[in-house]
Structures are given as C-alpha cells and as structure tokens.
Amino acid sequence: MRRTHVQILERVLATIPIALGVAIAVFIFMRLMPGDPVDIMIGEAGGVTQEDIHALKTELGLDQSLPVQLGRYLAGLVRGDLGYSIPSSRPVAVVILEALPATMELALCSLLFALVIAVPIGVVSAVRQRSFIDRTSMAASFLGISMPAFWLGILGIIVFSLHLRWLPTSGRITYGFEPATITGLFTVDALLTGNMPALWDALKHLALPAATLGAGVAAVVARVVRSSMLEVLRADYVLFARAKGVVERAVTIRHALRNALIPTVTVVGLQVGTLLGGNMIVESIFGWPGLGRVVVDAIFSRDYPLVQAAVMVYALTFVVVNLATDVLYTYLNPKMTL
Amino acid sequence: MALETGTIPGPCGRRAPGRSADCAPGPDIPRKQGGTVNNARSQSAGYTAGIEPVRESGVAAGWAPARVAADAVRPADERACAVLQVSGLSTVYPTTRGDVQAVRGVDLTLGEGDVLAIVGESGCGKSACLLSIMRLVPHPGRIVAGSIMFVGRDLMSLSAREMREVRGRDIAMVFQDPMTTLNPAFRVGDQIAESLRVHGFLPGLPASLTRRSRVRQREMVIELMRQVGIPSPETRHLEYPHQFSGGMQQRVLIATALACRPKILLADEPTTALDVTIQAQVLDLMREINETTGTAIVLVTHDLAIAAEFCREVAVMYAGQIVEQGPIDAVLEDPVHPYTRGLLRSIPRLGERKPLTPIMGEVPDLAALGPGCSFAPRCDVRRPCCDISQPELVAVDGRRLVRCHARRD
Ligand SMILES: Nc1ncnc2c1ncn2[C@@H]1O[C@H](COP(=O)(O)OP(=O)(O)O)[C@@H](O)[C@H]1O
Ligand code: SF4
Ligand SMILES: [Mg+2]
Numbered sequence: 001m002r003r004t005h006v007q008i009l010e011r012v013l014a015t016i017p018i019a020l021g022v023a024i025a026v027f028i029f030m031r032l033m034p035g036d037p038v039d040i041m042i043g044e045a046g047g048v049t050q051e052d053i054h055a056l057k058t059e060l061g062l063d064q065s066l067p068v069q070l071g072r073y074l075a076g077l078v079r080g081d082l083g084y085s086i087p088s089s090r091p092v093a094v095v096i097l098e099a100l101p102a103t104m105e106l107a108l109c110s111l112l113f114a115l116v117i118a119v120p121i122g123v124v125s126a127v128r129q130r131s132f133i134d135r136t137s138m139a140a141s142f143l144g145i146s147m148p149a150f151w152l153g154i155l156g157i158i159v160f161s162l163h164l165r166w167l168p169t170s171g172r173i174t175y176g177f178e179p180a181t182i183t184g185l186f187t188v189d190a191l192l193t194g195n196m197p198a199l200w201d202a203l204k205h206l207a208l209p210a211a212t213l214g215a216g217v218a219a220v221v222a223r224v225v226r227s228s229m230l231e232v233l234r235a236d237y238v239l240f241a242r243a244k245g246v247v248e249r250a251v252t253i254r255h256a257l258r259n260a261l262i263p264t265v266t267v268v269g270l271q272v273g274t275l276l277g278g279n280m281i282v283e284s285i286f287g288w289p290g291l292g293r294v295v296v297d298a299i300f301s302r303d304y305p306l307v308q309a310a311v312m313v314y315a316l317t318f319v320v321v322n323l324a325t326d327v328l329y330t331y332l333n334p335k336m337t338l
Numbered sequence: 339m340a341l342e343t344g345t346i347p348g349p350c351g352r353r354a355p356g357r358s359a360d361c362a363p364g365p366d367i368p369r370k371q372g373g374t375v376n377n378a379r380s381q382s383a384g385y386t387a388g389i390e391p392v393r394e395s396g397v398a399a400g401w402a403p404a405r406v407a408a409d410a411v412r413p414a415d416e417r418a419c420a421v422l423q424v425s426g427l428s429t430v431y432p433t434t435r436g437d438v439q440a441v442r443g444v445d446l447t448l449g450e451g452d453v454l455a456i457v458g459e460s461g462c463g464k465s466a467c468l469l470s471i472m473r474l475v476p477h478p479g480r481i482v483a484g485s486i487m488f489v490g491r492d493l494m495s496l497s498a499r500e501m502r503e504v505r506g507r508d509i510a511m512v513f514q515d516p517m518t519t520l521n522p523a524f525r526v527g528d529q530i531a532e533s534l535r536v537h538g539f540l541p542g543l544p545a546s547l548t549r550r551s552r553v554r555q556r557e558m559v560i561e562l563m564r565q566v567g568i569p570s571p572e573t574r575h576l577e578y579p580h581q582f583s584g585g586m587q588q589r590v591l592i593a594t595a596l597a598c599r600p601k602i603l604l605a606d607e608p609t610t611a612l613d614v615t616i617q618a619q620v621l622d623l624m625r626e627i628n629e630t631t632g633t634a635i636v637l638v639t640h641d642l643a644i645a646a647e648f649c650r651e652v653a654v655m656y657a658g659q660i661v662e663q664g665p666i667d668a669v670l671e672d673p674v675h676p677y678t679r680g681l682l683r684s685i686p687r688l689g690e691r692k693p694l695t696p697i698m699g700e701v702p703d704l705a706a707l708g709p710g711c712s713f714a715p716r717c718d719v720r721r722p723c724c725d726i727s728q729p730e731l732v733a734v735d736g737r738r739l740v741r742c743h744a745r746r747d
Contacts, residue, residue, distance in 0.1 A: 234476075236518040242474055244594065245506035245536045258523050334578040335522060 008327065015319045022315040023077060026308050027070055036062060037086040037302040060086060073308065083305035085298070092309045095294060100313070101184025102172055103290035106283070107275050109187070109206050110214035115268070118218040119257075122225025126233060126260075127252055137222065144219030149278045153212040153285040160208060167208050170287030177201045209286040213278050217271045224267045228260040235259070262333045269325030276314050420487070421601050421634055422448040422471070422509075427484035429463075429470045436705040440466035440479065442658035445731075448602065451632040453625075455645035455666070457681070458655035461701045464638040467655070468604045471636075472511055473501050489601070507537040510595035514607040516587035520579035526590050527559045527575030533597035534558060558597075566593040566623060585616035589623065596627060603627075606638045621648050642685055646670055654678050657702055657712035660731060664738020674740045676717045711743065719744045 038056050042048050057063045061072060076083055082092035121141075125134040161169040168174070172186060179189040179198040187206065190199035232238065233256050241255045242248075283292035291310055298306040330336045429441035440463040448454055456464050469475045471486055473493060486493040488508060493501065505511075513519040521529060534540040540558065541551045556575070563571035566589040579587055588608060595603060605624065609617035625648065628635050639645055645652050646666055653663040654677065662675040673679045680697035699716035710725040711717070717724065721743055731741040 236513055236515060237521040239474060239476070240511075240513060240519045240591075240594075241521070241532075243472055243505055243511040244533045245502045245504075246532065247502065247536075255521055259521070262523075332523070335580050 011323050018319060019316065022312060023074060026311045027073060030304050030307055031066060035302055037304060038062065040301050041087060082309040085306045086303045087301050092305050095306060096309055096313060099289065099291040099294045102288060103279060103292060105185040105187060106209055106288060106290060107279060109210040110275055113210050114214035114218035114221055118221035119225055122222045123229055123257055125226045126229030129230060141219035141222045144215045149212055149216065150281050150285055152215055153282055156208045156212055168205050172205050172289055174201050209282050209288055213275060213282045216274055220271055221268060224264050225260060228263045229256060232256045232260045265325055265329050265332060269322050272321045273318055276318060420447045421450050421489055423487040424471060425485050427470055428482045429466050429475055429479060430482055431479040433705060438704045439658050439707060440704060441470055444660055448634050448636065450634060452634045453628055453649045454636050455649035455652040456636060456638045456655055457642055457645050457652055458640060459701055460640055462655045463658040464655055465606050468511060468606050468638060471604060472505055472509060506533055507598045508600055509602045510600040511604040512591045512595045512608050515611045516584060516591050519591055520587055522579055525576055525578060530559045530562055530594045530597055531555045533594050537598045539598060562593040562597055584612050585619060588612060588620050600633060602634045604636045642681055658704060659741060661741045668737050674734055674745055675742050676719055677713050
C-alpha cells in the first residue's frame with residue numbers, strides 16, 4: 001500500500017519535465033505560425049499608425065527576443081502567473097476556468113455515454129459471438145471508428161435538430177434555464193438543486209455533442225471489450241466457475257467481465273486523448289462554450305498566452321488521466337503493482 | 339514407510355497392493371522416475387503428520403461423519419450400488435474438417451467411494467469425457483448420445499438450472515493447471531466461499547454482507563483450507579492465487595471443489611502441472627479425502643504410474659474409446675490390449691535397464707476415423723480383419739474388458 005503511494009508520487013513528479021517540454025513546444029509552435037497577435041488585431045481594426053503597433057508590441061513584450069520571451073513565460077508559469085489574454089486583456093486563468101466546466105461536462109458525458117453503450121455491446125457480442133447482434137454491432141463500431149466526428153456531428157444536427165426538431169442545434173442550455181452554480185457542470189448542479197427543467201434542458205443540449213464525441217470512443221471500447229471477453233471466456237477459471245455451479249450471468253459478469261475490464265481500462269485511458277482532441281471540433285460544431293472553442297479562437301487570434309495555457313491544461317489532463325488509469329489498473333489486477 | 343502405508347485401514351482394501359514403494363513391486367508395476375516417488379513419499383509423510391489434527395477434528399469429525407462411518411463397515415461388494423453410471427456416452431466437436439469424435443460410446447460405472455483412473459495419451463478424449471459428465475463440453479462441442487445416471491437420475495434429462503445445482507454440489511471437478519483455473523482477480527478465500535454460496539451453504543449476496551455471515555464465511559473457508567493442508571489459512575485466505583505455489587493452488591482448487599462435499603470428484607490431470615514431490619503430496623491429499631469422506635474420484639491422467647499409485651480400477655482410453663478396463667494390478671501385470679502394452683513399455687521401471695520404447699505413430703485424426711480398429715495403424719499384432727471391423731469391448735478372463743480382435747478369450 002505505501003509502496004503504491006510512493007510510486008504515485010514519483011509519477012506526479014515525473015510530470016514536471018513533461019509539462020516543461022509541452023510548454024516549450026507550444027511556445028515554439030505558436031511563434032512558427034505566420035503573423036502575431038498585434039498584426040491580427042490591427043488587420044481587423046484599420047487606421048492604425050506604425051507607432052501604435054510598435055507601442056502595443058512593446059507593451060505585450062513581443063519586441064523582445066524569443067529566448068527572453070520564453071524565459072518570461074516560463075518564469076510566469078513557475079509563479080503560477082499565466083498572463084493575460086491578448087485581445088480581451090482578461091487573465092488567462094479566468095478565461096480557462098470559465099470554459100473548463102463546460103468542457104469537463106461534455107467530456108465526462110461522452111465518456112459515460114461511450115462506456116454505457118460499449119461495455120454491454122462488447123459483452124453481448126462476445127457471449128453471442130457471430131450472432132446477429134454481434135455482427136450488427138461490430139459493423140456499427142466499424143462505422144463509428146471510420147466516421148470523422150465533424151461529419152457525424154453535422155449528420156446529427158441535420159437529422160435530430162433540423163428534421164425531427166427533437167434537440168437544439170447548439171449551446172449548453174437555453175437562456176434562463178441555468179441552475180444555481182455549484183460545480184459549474186449544469187447537469188450536476190441541476191441534480192443537486194433538484195432543478196428538473198434545467199436538467200432536462202441541459203441533457204437535450206448535451207445529447208448530440210456527447211454522442212458525437214463519444215461515438216469513436218464507444219466504437220473502440222466495444223471492440224476491446226468484445227475481444228478481451230472472447231479471450232477470457234475461454235479461460236479455465238470461467239469453466240471452473242461453471243463447474244462450481246455458478247449461474248451463467250455471474251460467470252459472465254463476475255468472473256469474465258471483471259478480468260476483461262483490465263485491458264479495457266488501459267484503452268479507455270488512451271481514448272481520453274481522442275476525447276480531448278475531438279472536443280475542439282465538436283465544441284466548434286455545436287457552439288459549445290468550452291475550452292476547445294476557446295483554444296480554436298485563441299489560435300486564430302494568435303493569443304499566445306491563452307493557447308499556451310490551454311494546451312498545458314490539455315497535456316496535464318492527459319497525464320493525470322493516464323496516471324488514474326494505471327492506478328485503476330493496479331486495483332483491478334491484483335498481480336500488478338504500479 | 340511400508341509400515342505406515344500398510345497399517346492404514348483403507349476400507350475394503352481401497353489401497354491397491356504394491357502401491358507403496360517398499361511393497362516389493364511385481365515385475366510389471368511401473369515406477370515413475372524410480373526413487374523420486376519414494377523420496378516424495380517420505381517427505382509427504384512428515385507433511386501429513388503436520389496436518390494430523392485435521393483428520394481428527396476436521397475431516398473425520400466435522401466432514402460428513404455419517405458417511406465415513408457407513409463407509410468403514412461397508413462390505414466391498416456393496417460398491418455395486420453405483421453413484422455414477424455412464425453408458426454409451428458420445429461427444430463430438432464439430433470443426434471445419436468434420437466432427438471430431440472426442441468420446442465414442444464410453445461406459446463407466448463408479449461405486450460410492452470408488453477410485454477410478456482413466457489413462458491415455460493426450461488427445462484421446464479424457465477431458466472431453468469428464469466435461470461431458472459435467473455437461474460442460476465447450477461450444478461448439480456437444481454430447482450426441484448416451485446417458486449419465488447420477489444416483490438414479492439421468493443428468494442428460496435435467497434442465498440447465500437443475501444441472502447447475504448438481505455441479506459443484508454433487509459432482510465437482512478440478513482441472514489440470516491450477517494457475518489458470520483460479521480466477522486471478524479474486525481472493526482465494528472468496529473463491530472457496532463462492533462454491534458454498536452458490537449452493538446455499540452460505541447466504542447469498544445481500545445477506546452475505548452482514549457481519550455475522552462474514553464471520554461464518556471466514557470460519558468455513560479457513561476450515562476447508564485447513565482440511566486440505568494449507569498452512570496458516572487465517573491469513574492466506576485473504577491472498578490472491580498468484581501468491582500461492584502451484585501445489586498450494588491445487589489444494590485451493592480441491593478445497594473449492596470439495597466445499598459442498600460432493601459425492602464425486604472428477605480430477606482432470608490434477609498433478610500434471612506440478613513438480614514430482616508436490617504431485618505425490620496432492621495425490622496423498624486426494625487419497626485421504628477419498629478414505630475419510632468416501633468421495634468417489636475419477637482421476638484422469640496420461641501417466642500410468644500415477645494410476646498405479648492411486649487407483650484400484652483403471653480404464654485405458656484410446657481415440658475416444660475405452661480399450662481396456664479392469665483392476666489396476668491385473669492390467670499392469672498382464673496387459674491384454676496392444677495399446678496398454680505399448681503404454682507400459684514406454685514407462686520407466688524400477689531396476690530395469692531395458693530401453694524405453696515409445697508407441698510408434700500418432701493418435702489418429704478423430705475427425706476422420708476409418709471403419710476398423712482405431713489403433714490398427716500403430717498396432718504390432720494387427721490382423722486382416724482389424725482394418726475392416728471395429729472390435730467390441732468384451733470381458734476377458736472374467737476380470738476385465740478389452741477391445742481387440744487379438745484378445746485371448
Ligand atoms: N474445443 C475443441 N474443438 C475441437 N476439437 C477439440 C476441442 N477440444 C478438444 N478437441 C479434440 O477432442 C479430442 C479430445 O480432446 P481432449 O478430451 O482434450 O483429450 P485429452 O484430455 O485426453 O488430452 C482431441 O482430438 C482434441 O483435438
Ligand atoms: S483390434 Fe487389431 S489392430 Fe486393434 S488393437 Fe487389436 S489387434 Fe491391434
Ligand atoms: Mg486433457
């Protein structure tokens with residue numbers, strides 16, 4: 001037990017060099033993009049003199065050499081100072097914290113949607129291998145893997161929003177329905193405050209983006225669950241459980257699925273990368289006011305501090321999720337220590 | 339040694355003569371790895387002494403005492419009342435090459451407290467035979483013919499639910515590789531408790547969470563583990579299978595299988611995956627269980643020496659059929675079927691320097707069997723009729739059954 005804690009601490013410390021690498025890489029990539037924030041602001045404004053531009057660049061520190069800019073940026077990071085968003089002059093930390101709950105809500109719902117769909121499908125497909133259910137769901141999962149998210153999202157909007165008019169086309173919640181803020185996740189807050197209209201409205205807004213974002217993950221997870229179930233169902237301990245007289249449902253779930261989940265956890269952890277990457281696209285399609293859309297806008301306006309900080313959030317999330325995955329893996333598999 | 343083995347009062351002489359190493363083995367009694375078995379036995383004697391209290395307080399007293407008492411006074415010929423009677427059992431595995439006929443018309447009778455060995459090369463249908471008795475032949479395999487009578491009930495006619503109640507409670511099974519047979523994700527104690535819970539010896543899930551039933555579960559599990567000779571069960575029941583050695587894992591399997599005191603234990607090569615020393619200990623444990631509880635045992639093995647050590651009756655299987663069956667000493671001293679003779683020739687014997695001669699050729703393809711004797715391609719006394727007609731299993735010298743055209747009548 002103590003050994004595990006020490007190992008977790010080691011892993012946490014190991015993220016420091018990763019974070020540094022990410023910081024430097026993003027810094028460099030942003031400077032490699034043509035144009036800088038001032039150029040883009042000016043291009044939109046017009047009627048600005050050369051002196052104004054120079055003054056602005058000096059104010060933002062963009063007149064300094066790149067190493068100096070990098071040094072300042074890293075020094076700020078160490079102090080926990082993420083700087084100010086260039087076009088809006090608002091603190092980067094505030095902008096990110098505002099957008100984060102929306103993104104977390106979408107990502108968690110997508111993941112939940114993916115697991116709730118994929119695990120049972122994987123199990124049933126394995127138990128009834130080569131049945132109609134198996135073939136249909138594996139064909140569907142093939143589509144799910146090969147269809148790009150933006151296409152799926154647009155298809156969903158056309159069918160469910162425009163034709164059937166069941167679901168809204170964009171946004172997080174209908175104006176005026178917002179529940180009192182506790183966690184910032186509308187569905188959770190609505191549940192906590194017992195605000196059912198808000199919950200229903202938030203879920204309707206969530207449905208399409210979460211399904212779009214979760215579809216790819218669900219497809220991959222269903223396949224992994226199916227194949228590891230197929231392997232586990234052939235194991236001696238499954239036969240032994242039957243020989244003990246254990247009912248078939250318990251054999252499938254307690255003995256087989258419990259072991260099939262071990263490899264699945266790793267795959268799900270890696271799929272969180274897909275969720276993070278896909279969320280920029282999906283948030284843009286559905287006008288979801290989350291971090292993904294903030295990043296996309298920030299990239300277009302060359303908002304260096306905001307992009308740098310947001311990408312750092314993405315990278316750290318990925319690292320943390322993978323650490324959590326490994327801890328869960330250890331918990332599920334008694335043979336392992338981290 | 340001889341004294342120890344000789345003085346144990348096995349009911350109706352359940353110990354085959356010549357089993358002990360010092361009991362002057364006859365010329366045909368195979369000795370596996372010469373003195374190794376002997377060594378193993380002397381080690382296991384100390385081991386058995388270590389769990390002696392178990393026998394008194396545990397196995398003999400707590401473990402179905404009524405049955406033990408009845409067993410001890412039972413005359414030998416009463417074994418005729420069979421607990422298991424298998425007749426005409428046939429099992430196939432459909433494959434793309436055709437149906438693999440893994441079991442072809444097997445008849446077996448097992449009396450209460452009997453110990454029967456099924457011997458044969460790997461791939462001759464021994465496992466399929468045991469799995470068929472449990473009605474657990476893995477898909478797509480299926481039983482195509484036969485009846486399996488367990489104490490007067492035909493298991494073939496039971497519903498899935500009724501069959502599940504038989505498994506583990508009336509007929510239990512242990513497998514070859516204990517490492518893969520125990521679920522790696524669960525504590526050893528919980529796996530033993532599951533057997534009890536499934537058959538109602540412990541309360542089911544919601545009720546099992548109460549403190550009282552947890553204490554009871556712990557007690558029962560620890561007692562079972564003690565009975566199979568696992569040291570310090572108080573702490574070890576909380577461990578996971580990978581923390582156990584192979585021999586201890588096999589003991590856990592046996593404890594799991596025996597938790598509900600089944601009438602029959604089907605053991606599919608229970609010692610094949612173990613070291614020779616550990617093999618002897620596990621066999622000793624099974625023998626002890628048989629003698630104290632009267633649990634009948636079908637021991638499947640590809641090793642005639644183990645059968646000789648352990649059983650009084652042996653059935654030799656080849657290509658899904660029983661080719662010779664009879665009392666172990668008769669079969670070992672005077673094998674009739676050419677396959678049995680070949681098996682014996684391929685086993686090292688104590689004090690003999692004769693080179694071993696493995697049986698030439700290979701087990702036939704069970705998906706493409708010809709009309710004649712399935713052993714014909716490898717047989718050194720083949721006759722013209724052997725390729726055309728299938729020999730029947732016939733009684734020979736009143737003591738055993740042989741399936742061969744060249745048998746002596
Ligand atoms: N799942 C299966 N599918 C097809 N053939 C099988 C399967 N299991 C076993 N067999 C075949 O059935 C025959 C008997 O196998 P088995 O009972 O495992 O033999 P043994 O236990 O004596 O080694 C072998 O020829 C084997 O190839
Ligand atoms: S029947 Fe013929 S081929 Fe078969 S074992 Fe006997 S003698 Fe050999
Ligand atoms: Mg086998």
